[in-house]
Every structure is written in C-alpha cells, then in structure tokens.
Amino acid sequence: MKKITFYFAVGAISTALSACMTTTDSVKTQVETQSREVVRTVTPEVEMAGNAANIITLEQIMSDPDWLGRQPESPGFSLDGSSLVYTRKQQGSPITDVFAADLDTPSHATKVSYDQRHRFKYDEKVVSPDGTMTAIRAGDSIFVYTDEKLHQLTRGGSALRGINFMTDGRLMAQTGNRVIAIDVRTGVREQLISWKFEDKPEAVKPPEDYIAEQQIELIEYIKNKRNDRQILYDENKKLVAANKAFAPEPLYFNKKHRLVTATVSPAANFAIVVTTEDKPWRSDSDIMPHYIQENGRITSINARQRVADAEPENHDVWLVDLRTNQKHKLAFSVLPGYNEDVLAEVKAENAKAKGETYQVNRLPREITLLESWYWTEPSVRWHQNGQQVALMLEAWDNKDRWIATVDFKGKKLVNQHRLHDDAWINYRFNQFGWLHQSETLYFQSEHTGYSHLYVQQPGQSPVALTSGQYIVDNPTLTRDDDWIYFEANKKHPGIYEIYRVNLTTKQHETLTDLNGVTEYVLSPDEKHLLLTHSKVTRPPELYLSRIDSDKAPVQVTNTVSDKYLSLPWTAPQVVAINSSHTTQPIYARVYLPDNYEQGAPRKAVVFNHGAGYLQNAHLGWSGYFREYMFHSMLAQQGYVVLDMDYRASAGYGRDWRTAIYRQMGTPEVQDLKDGVNWLVENANVDRERIGTYGGSYGGFLTFMSLFNEPDLFQAGAALRPVSDWAHYNTGYTANILNTPNIDPIAYERSSPIYFAEGLTKPLLINAPMVDDNVFFVDVVRLVQRLIELEKENFETAIYPVEPHGFVQPSSWLDEYRRIYKLFETHL
Structure with missing residues (x-):
C-alpha cells in the first residue's frame, strides 16, 4: 500500500514575551520551537477522509470524546x-x-x-x-x-x-x-x-x-x-x-463527637487522635429532584450544605500514650495568632453599614486539622523513627495555616511555621513531611507570594530551596534525602518542566525541556521519570526519561487518532496583554483566523474559563478540549477568539490569586475589558461584534460582564452559572468571601443576582438540572428575578439528566448549537 506523509503543526506558538515576567531570548526561542512540524504517516484512505472532512463541525467535536484517541x-x-x-x-x-x-x-x-x-x-x-x-x-x-x-x-x-x-x-x-x-x-x-x-x-x-x-x-x-x-x-x-x-x-470520647483521623507512631509509643463535634453535613431541605428515572417517578437526591448555612468547626487534637492508654488534649493556645480577631476590619465595615459599632473580639479561633477539598494528603506526618510527629492545622476562617510538632514529654504542641494571609491560605500548595535520615521538616509555603520549597529543623528558621516568580508543585523527596523533584513554570508561566533541587547544595537541575505542560512520576529505583506531556494542539502522551542520561525522553504512547490529526485545528498564540490595574500582564490564548488582518474588522468571542483558580493560557493541552475545538471551528469561520487567565487564575502567584478577595467579578471583568481593548487594537476586531461565554465560574463572569458592563459584549452565554454565592459550597466560597453572616457586603458585591437590572444585551442561560456543584436553583432564582425586572432579551435551556460536567454527547451538541446560534445571530 502506498503511504503519504502528512505534516501536522503541533504548536505554532508565538508569545508576546516582551511583557513576560521571565523574558529572555532563550525562553522566546524555546517557546517558538513549538511551531516545528511533526511527521505522521497515514494511509491514502485517511488522507482522503481528511480532505473530505476539512470543515470542523459541532457534530464531530461534541461527539463522544473516544474519537480523539483515548489518551493514557x-x-x-x-x-x-x-x-x-x-x-x-x-x-x-x-x-x-x-x-x-x-x-x-x-x-x-x-x-x-x-x-x-x-x-x-x-x-x-x-x-x-x-x-x-x-x-x-x-x-x-x-x-x-x-x-x-x-x-x-x-x-x-x-x-x-x-x-x-x-x-x-x-x-x-x-x-x-x-x-x-x-x-x-x-x-x-x-x-x-x-x-x-x-x-x-x-x-x-x-x-x-x-x-x-x-x-x-x-x-x-x-x-x-x-x-x-x-x-x-x-x-x-x-x-x-x-x-x-x-x-x-x-x-472513650464525647458521644456527640466523631472521628476526624487516628494515626499511630511507627514506634507504637504514641498516637494522635483528632475528633470534632458530629454536626449534620446537610439539612433535610438540602435536596435535588431528579426527574428522569427508570420507574417514571421523581426521586430526591441529597445535596450539600450551602455556605450560608455553614457553622464554624473546631477540632480536638489528642495525644495518646499507648504505654498507659491515657489521652491528653493538646491546647491550640501555643499557636501564634490563635486568638487574633483577623476579621475585625471586615466585621467593622459590615457593622458600620448597619449603623452599628464592632468591638474587637479576642476569643480563641476555631482551628482544625487541614481538610481541604482540593488537598487530600494526610495532615498528620510521623517521622519514620516514630519519635517526631508534625501536624498541619488551619484556622476555620481561612487566614492561617500552622505546621506544629508535638512535645511528647510536655504534652503540648510546638509551632514550627505560621503562614498568614489577609485574604485566604491557598489550599493547593501544602505538601509537607520529614526527611528520612534526619528530624528535619520539608514543606511548601506561599509566604513570598509564590509556592516554594523549604526545609526546617524544629525550632529553627526555614531555609528556602527554591525562590522566584514561579510556582513549585508536586514535590517528591528521594529516599537518601539528596533531592526533591518538582514541577515548575520557571521559564514561562505557561510552560511546566521537571526539575530537582539538591538539599545540601541548594543547586537546581533541569530535567526536561519539552516546552509544553509536563508532569512526572519518579520510578521506585529513582532512576527514571515517567512523563505525561502535552502541547497546545496535542493531547497528553507518555514519555520515559532516564535521569542520568542526556538522551531525549522516549515517547511511550501514540494514541491521538488519525481523524483528529486530519482536521485543520487552529493553534492559539499565547500572548501577554498589558493590564490597566496591575504591573503583571494578563496571559491569554488567542485564536486567529487566516488573514485576520485583512479586510473589515472581525467578530470575536471571549471565553471565560471555569473554576476561578485554574490556569488555561498555558502551552499544554487544555482540560477544556471541547472548547479548544469549538474555538478552532470559530476561527475557521473568521472569528477571533480570546481565552484569558484573568485575575484569580492559577499559575501567577498569590497576589494574582487573591485580587478577587471580597470582590469576585470585579477584577476579572476589568481584565476582560483590557482583553477586549487588545482585540480591537491588535487583532482587527470590531468592538461592536464581540460576544462572551463560559461555564461555572465562567458563567458567573458572563453574568457579571453583561450586568455590570453592558457595553462590553453584544451577547453572552452563561453555562451552569453561579448567580448567588451564598448558595455555593463552604470550602471554596468562604475562602474568598468569608461567610454571609460575617461579610454580607462581600456576597452582595460579588453575586450577579444583585445586578440583574443591568442586563441589556441578549443572554443565553444553559442549566443542568442534576448539578450537585452549582445548584439548578441558581438559575431558577435568577430567571425569576429577570422576569420580575421585565427583561425580554434572555432565554434559558435546561438539561434534565446532566450534572455539572455534561456527560451525554447530545447535551453537549445541543448546548453548543445554542451558543453558536447566539453568536451568529447577534454578532
């Protein structure tokens, strides 16, 4: 059979590095090398199929994602x-x-x-x-x-x-x-x-x-x-x-309490038991109806509690002497700041709004073992010799995190490291533990503004192993305590490579240079790295690298389908957009159609990623792969598409993350305005022909944009959107807005339902009905508000069987047909 060589560009990235935090000529060269072509051999039948289907369609990209190749x-x-x-x-x-x-x-x-x-x-x-x-x-x-x-x-x-x-x-x-x-x-x-x-x-x-x-x-x-x-x-x-x-x-413990964790020393001499009051996690009214059932009836699904109903939680930490079977409660009063009124200014502002005066409260704060919805590692770490233990504790108000050891003889906690944040402690970067060969702690901390690695002997000051304007994640300590391996975006905010640092010399070694997004697993013998690597237009594949070799990593899997490779995807550029409100640029992906600078100004779409604290303007494969394909389709039809890492996004440090504290939806929309201006000035876009859409947090931003800046976009689609943060969960929302009983100002400042009267442009609301993350009631209440405000230019689509993340291809297709129709009609 005759074979034809098919060339497929996997990068075509040209970043605006002049505005980067890590601008160097070498970085620019490395990023631009992603435009190199990769040779792939296909059969004539595949080539003919590619030529016949050279148009990207919604039917294809919203179908079951198995067609992409089923990545490892x-x-x-x-x-x-x-x-x-x-x-x-x-x-x-x-x-x-x-x-x-x-x-x-x-x-x-x-x-x-x-x-x-x-x-x-x-x-x-x-x-x-x-x-x-x-x-x-x-x-x-x-x-x-x-x-x-x-x-x-x-x-x-x-x-x-x-x-x-x-x-x-x-x-x-x-x-x-x-x-x-x-x-x-x-x-x-x-x-x-x-x-x-x-x-x-x-x-x-x-x-x-x-x-x-x-x-x-x-x-x-x-x-x-x-x-x-x-x-x-x-x-x-x-x-x-x-x-x-x-x-x-x-x-025996209080019969009204429950277990949080129990862990025994490897030496079997002591144990740490953590308990808390056994409160209901939900009320009887926290239910969600599910209408589509096998028996034709309606069933009620238990739903989580709302942040508005959350009550403070406090843990009791017990030291158990296993030699005597006696337990001793460890007091939190030794922790610095344990009784600070860290929310005094917030409470005073809210009291003043009611015509009241607030008096500073120095009562002990509620303190718990770290139990983050994102970070699931153990919060009690024993040294392997059984003679030391460290606990990671947090304040329920989210402003402090402590690493404390235990004085077994004195039966008390000993603070080793306090991390305070006037906004909130990052729940993501909290790995910690003991070195194997010495009683020395290692841990992550964001106290310099970026997540970095430290070592600390108990009672002494921490010593930094990494520093700079980049993020360190996923640390792995070797058995001999010589190295810690980690992932970091050192050379560019959107490029993640693998590094290691020597704990004795503090010297760093760069282990990969793949210029995309790379993750790793260290082999048991610590001689190999199993890498998961992706690029902007290529889904993740596995590579194997030998640590002591200069040879390039060997590609292990090649799962991307011929059908995917046959379609003309648009490789987005990663650009750095000047901000009107910060010294840092706003990184964004921009999808440009062919000859975009030619002819009349173009129509454009601005996509708002979800999750809030998430990075999408990187140089790897996006978790929003359907959206990436949709944006390629729009670019093929002449649209310009912008996908911004607005303030609150991950990957850019503490200040970028906490800019939204007590004002969700304000800094982000300011950044979207800068993005719109950039499109008009740099991408030949017509200011009067720009739409926006996004899901979850992105749907929330669609609301805030259309309600508070009605001239910014001509139409918008809000998918599974938050309309009132008081109805969202506690673990995420209380970090950013405190709780409604303490800080109602922040909730009313940040919730779209309070600004619905600002709607003047066409709005599409798509709402899954079996969503246990953003409840369907978020849409129900907002729609009722729009009806009462006598708004006419909105429509709602419901999806009876879908959770927060859609599952059925038919639902995906219906949703994106409506979004596409919205833009085609109004832009």
Whole structure:
C-alpha cells in the first residue's frame, strides 16, 4: 500500500514575551520551537477522509470524546519497578484497561490480565525504612513484596486502610474503630488502639438524687451489690492490663463527637487522635429532584450544605500514650495568632453599614486539622523513627495555616511555621513531611507570594530551596534525602518542566525541556521519570526519561487518532496583554483566523474559563478540549477568539490569586475589558461584534460582564452559572468571601443576582438540572428575578439528566448549537 506523509503543526506558538515576567531570548526561542512540524504517516484512505472532512463541525467535536484517541491515564510503575503502567479506556465502553511495558522497551505495552492487576495498580503502597519490603493494598487485600516475591497477607475480612511500616518491621493499618499491627511473617495481629464515642462504662454510678443517696446509705443489700461490682470491675482491669490475651480497653470520647483521623507512631509509643463535634453535613431541605428515572417517578437526591448555612468547626487534637492508654488534649493556645480577631476590619465595615459599632473580639479561633477539598494528603506526618510527629492545622476562617510538632514529654504542641494571609491560605500548595535520615521538616509555603520549597529543623528558621516568580508543585523527596523533584513554570508561566533541587547544595537541575505542560512520576529505583506531556494542539502522551542520561525522553504512547490529526485545528498564540490595574500582564490564548488582518474588522468571542483558580493560557493541552475545538471551528469561520487567565487564575502567584478577595467579578471583568481593548487594537476586531461565554465560574463572569458592563459584549452565554454565592459550597466560597453572616457586603458585591437590572444585551442561560456543584436553583432564582425586572432579551435551556460536567454527547451538541446560534445571530 502506498503511504503519504502528512505534516501536522503541533504548536505554532508565538508569545508576546516582551511583557513576560521571565523574558529572555532563550525562553522566546524555546517557546517558538513549538511551531516545528511533526511527521505522521497515514494511509491514502485517511488522507482522503481528511480532505473530505476539512470543515470542523459541532457534530464531530461534541461527539463522544473516544474519537480523539483515548489518551493514557493514571501513569505509574509496577510493584517491582520493572515496568511502567498506565490505563486506557476501551473504545465505546466505560471499561478501562491496564497496560504495562518493560522499561527497556517502553513503547511495547501489553494489556495486564485480571489476575495480575494487583501487581500493577493498587490503592496504597508503602516501603519499609530499610527498603527491603514493600506493602500494597489492592482490592480488599494486603500484599507484601520482599525478596522479589509477592506474599498475600490478607484477603477479605474487615477493610484495612492507611497502611504503614513500623520500626519493628510489622505493618499497621486502620480497620473500623481501631489500628492494628500485623506481623508480616506470621500474620499475628495486635490491636494498638481503639476508640468509641460513648460514655465510659462505670462499675457503679454516683447517686442521681437525695432518695438514691439515702437508699445506698440505708440498705445493706444495695451497698454490697455496688461494692461487688466495683471489685470485679477493678479486677478485670488488672487482668486486661497484664495479660496479652486481652487487647487494651478502648479510648472513650464525647458521644456527640466523631472521628476526624487516628494515626499511630511507627514506634507504637504514641498516637494522635483528632475528633470534632458530629454536626449534620446537610439539612433535610438540602435536596435535588431528579426527574428522569427508570420507574417514571421523581426521586430526591441529597445535596450539600450551602455556605450560608455553614457553622464554624473546631477540632480536638489528642495525644495518646499507648504505654498507659491515657489521652491528653493538646491546647491550640501555643499557636501564634490563635486568638487574633483577623476579621475585625471586615466585621467593622459590615457593622458600620448597619449603623452599628464592632468591638474587637479576642476569643480563641476555631482551628482544625487541614481538610481541604482540593488537598487530600494526610495532615498528620510521623517521622519514620516514630519519635517526631508534625501536624498541619488551619484556622476555620481561612487566614492561617500552622505546621506544629508535638512535645511528647510536655504534652503540648510546638509551632514550627505560621503562614498568614489577609485574604485566604491557598489550599493547593501544602505538601509537607520529614526527611528520612534526619528530624528535619520539608514543606511548601506561599509566604513570598509564590509556592516554594523549604526545609526546617524544629525550632529553627526555614531555609528556602527554591525562590522566584514561579510556582513549585508536586514535590517528591528521594529516599537518601539528596533531592526533591518538582514541577515548575520557571521559564514561562505557561510552560511546566521537571526539575530537582539538591538539599545540601541548594543547586537546581533541569530535567526536561519539552516546552509544553509536563508532569512526572519518579520510578521506585529513582532512576527514571515517567512523563505525561502535552502541547497546545496535542493531547497528553507518555514519555520515559532516564535521569542520568542526556538522551531525549522516549515517547511511550501514540494514541491521538488519525481523524483528529486530519482536521485543520487552529493553534492559539499565547500572548501577554498589558493590564490597566496591575504591573503583571494578563496571559491569554488567542485564536486567529487566516488573514485576520485583512479586510473589515472581525467578530470575536471571549471565553471565560471555569473554576476561578485554574490556569488555561498555558502551552499544554487544555482540560477544556471541547472548547479548544469549538474555538478552532470559530476561527475557521473568521472569528477571533480570546481565552484569558484573568485575575484569580492559577499559575501567577498569590497576589494574582487573591485580587478577587471580597470582590469576585470585579477584577476579572476589568481584565476582560483590557482583553477586549487588545482585540480591537491588535487583532482587527470590531468592538461592536464581540460576544462572551463560559461555564461555572465562567458563567458567573458572563453574568457579571453583561450586568455590570453592558457595553462590553453584544451577547453572552452563561453555562451552569453561579448567580448567588451564598448558595455555593463552604470550602471554596468562604475562602474568598468569608461567610454571609460575617461579610454580607462581600456576597452582595460579588453575586450577579444583585445586578440583574443591568442586563441589556441578549443572554443565553444553559442549566443542568442534576448539578450537585452549582445548584439548578441558581438559575431558577435568577430567571425569576429577570422576569420580575421585565427583561425580554434572555432565554434559558435546561438539561434534565446532566450534572455539572455534561456527560451525554447530545447535551453537549445541543448546548453548543445554542451558543453558536447566539453568536451568529447577534454578532
């Protein structure tokens, strides 16, 4: 069969680096190299199909995304480290297969059989301090790998989780309301600690009243029975304490409380138990109707609590001496700022608005173990020797984060690092732990304005390992404590490469130079990096790199479909737009049609990404891949499209993130105005023919733009939009706006429903009805408000079976047909 070489441009990036924070000629050269072409061989049939379908259509790009090629996911390594591992979805099926490839031939992957999957994909993995044993939790079983053999330790029974090796070689795990130790050679189990949330049993109870007191005093029979019960109770306690046939008695906690976490020292000498009041997480009215059911009836789905209903939470931290089975509550009063009224100015401003005066309150703040919806790593970290423990604590008001150790002898917390932010602590950059060979902490902190790495010996000041105007993420410490590997956008805000820093010399090494977005997994032997790399127009693929080699990474997967490659995608440029309100530029993707500078001014669309704290103007494949394809379609039809990383977006440091504090929707719309001006001045765009759209946070910004700046856009589409932040969740919203009972000014300043009277331009609202993130009621209330304001130029589309992120291709197609029609009609 004759083969034809097809050339496909994967980058075509020309960034406006003159305004970059990291402007250098070398960076500019590296970024521009993404315009190089990659050769791909296709058959004549594929080429003919590409020529016949040279038009990008909504029907194609909104169809089941399997057609893109089903990219690799969940990269990692096998249990013994000899193979790389990834998963890949089956074509047209919800089933995901596991693939493995030998490190010597990484591109020759084979599907892992069901009976061998536990060797390649597992839920937990821990390595013993001496490196001789590895334990995994897979399915409902525990396995131990040693001497190049895999031994099954358990199968079924009570679920085990939180596995870790102890200093004596045993394996510990939590099961139900207890932590047990398992001898990996004999299988013998020992209960280390257990707990109950109920009243502690007593042999005899004090008399309840005067009559009972007299009964005990006067009646000898009653007195003898009470005395016998007490003797037997005391005798049983002695037996339990002395005889190994009995487990230690449980620890008893307030019956109105619940467990947050329980973790035991590897030396089995102490434990940390964290508890809190057991409050309902929702009320009976927090429900969501689901209309499309198999039985033709309506069902009610439990929904989360609203931030307006949130109540402060406080945790109790207990130090348990396992040698005596005694618990001691650790006081937060040693933490600097534990009783500062950090919201005094906010409360005073809100009080003044009501004609009242606020008095500073120095009562202790509510403090909890760090439990972020984004950051899910353990917040209690034991040193592997079992003699030190560190906790990451946060204030419920979101203004402080502490790293504290525990003085076991003094039974108290010792503060090691306080991170304060007048706005809110970033929930994303909080990795921390102990070095293996010394009792030294390492951690991330944003206190310089950017996420960086530090080491600190307890009681001393932290030492920076990284610094500068870039973000450090996903740190990995090597077993010998020589290196920490990390991802960072050092050379350009939109380029993420892999680096490592030497903990002794503080010198950095650059490990990749791929000029896109790259993530990594370090191999168990710490000799290889399994990379996930993507570019603007190319979905992520896997690459294998040997750390001690100068050779380029070897591409492992090549999953992008011929159909995708046959279509004429537009490679967006990443530009730096001058800001009217900050010294930093606003980075944005711009999609330019062919010959855009020719002829009459163009129509344009401004896309607003969701999530608020998310980066989309980078040089890798976007999570908004449907939107990327839609923007390419618009560019093919002559539109200019702009996709901005407005203030609040990730990747640009603390000040960029917190610009929206107490004023969501104000800085972002200011940035959108700068974007519109840039389009008019630089991309031959007609100011009177610009529309906007976005989903979730992007839908919220569509509302704020059309309501507060009615001349900025000629039409807008708000998808699954927030209309009133008081109805959103606590973990996200309270960071930025505090809570409605404390700071109603911030909510009324930031919620579109208060500005609906400003609507003058056509508005499309698309609302999924089974959305447990942004509730359908957000649209219902806003529509009622628009009706009462007698607005005529809006329409609403509902999607009865869709959650926040659409699933059905038919829903995606319907939604984007409406968006496209809106722009075609009004621009």
